[in-house]
Amino acid sequence: AQTVTQSQPEMSVQEAETVTLSCTYDTSESDYYLFWYKQPPSRQMILVIRQEAYKQQNATENRFSVNFQKAAKSFSLKISDSQLGDAAMYFCAYRSNYQLIWGAGTKLIIKP
Amino acid sequence: ETGVTQTPRHLVMGMTNKKSLKCEQHLGHNAMYWYKQSAKKPLELMFVYSLEERVENNSVPSRFSPECPNSSHLFLHLHTLQPEDSALYLCASSQDSGPSTDTQYFGPGTRLTVL
Numbered sequence: 001a002q003t004v005t006q007s008q009p010e011m012s013v014q015e016a017e018t019v020t021l022s023c024t025y026d027t028s029e030s031d032y033y034l035f036w037y038k039q040p041p042s043r044q045m046i047l048v049i050r051q052e053a054y055k056q057q058n059a060t061e062n063r064f065s066v067n068f069q070k071a072a073k074s075f076s077l078k079i080s081d082s083q084l085g086d087a088a089m090y091f092c093a094y095r096s097n098y099q100l101i102w103g104a105g106t107k108l109i110i111k112p
Numbered sequence: 113e114t115g116v117t118q119t120p121r122h123l124v125m126g127m128t129n130k131k132s133l134k135c136e137q138h139l140g141h142n143a144m145y146w147y148k149q150s151a152k153k154p155l156e157l158m159f160v161y162s163l164e165e166r167v168e169n170n171s172v173p174s175r176f177s178p179e180c181p182n183s184s185h186l187f188l189h190l191h192t193l194q195p196e197d198s199a200l201y202l203c204a205s206s207q208d209s210g211p212s213t214d215t216q217y218f219g220p221g222t223r224l225t226v227l
Contacts, residue, residue, distance in 0.1 A: 004154065035215075044116075045202065045218035091155070099168070100216065102154040 002027045004094050006103035013082045014111050020067075021077045021106045023092030033095040034068070034075045039105075040088040048090070051075065084110050115139045116219035118203050124225045125193065133188040133222045135203030142208050144186040145216065146178060149200040161186060162208070193226045200224070 003026045013019035036048040051059045051068050058066050067076045079086055087110045092103040116137045125131050146158040160168035161180040177189040200221045206214040
């Protein structure tokens with residue numbers, strides 16, 4: 001069965017600095033999709049970035065980028081120039097067919 | 113943030129009550145989902161509907177009963193719940209439910225407390 005592990009329950013970073021959130025997953029499939037979602041306090045879950053496993057190039061969305069290591073089954077999220085609005089729970093998810101398999105989340109704290 | 117709406121936002125109910133959660137999506141999507149989110153645990157997929165037909169039921173207790181009358185509305189009927197059912201219930205929708213990079217769009221959730 002597929003599993004997703006986020007080993008950092010909480011991370012903190014100084015405003016304007018860079019932070020990396022870790023995610024590892026376990027699967028026997030060769031074609032799949034990976035996502036990072038963000039859930040701000042009392043607000044809706046929104047997609048941050050996604051990666052197709054068949055693409056070797058790492059996805060980038062403005063200040064957000066991923067380091068996708070397929071052989072290591074690792075999918076980390078890097079946030080550059082952290083802003084106060086980045087404070088949230090961050091969830092890593094793996095998609096197989098119609099199911100998203102979720103990690104337990106990492107709480108990101110931004111220090112002003 | 114108005115693509116997927118959920119009502120009520122907060123619900124407190126006794127174990128003998130019957131209540132319903134409502135979800136509505138305004139995105140023209142074909143698939144809708146119910147998730148349970150408990151503190152410090154991964155999101156748990158409960159039900160998936162595609163074109164109003166249930167395609168997945170992840171061994172959810174029968175005290176949770178979903179209903180999808182059309183592709184824009186999804187309900188979760190609750191009866192004789194247990195205190196451990198207290199959680200945030202999230203609704204989501206996506207264009208399709210098949211294998212793809214389809215993004216799921218989430219509602220704000222209903223915070224359920226069972227006394």
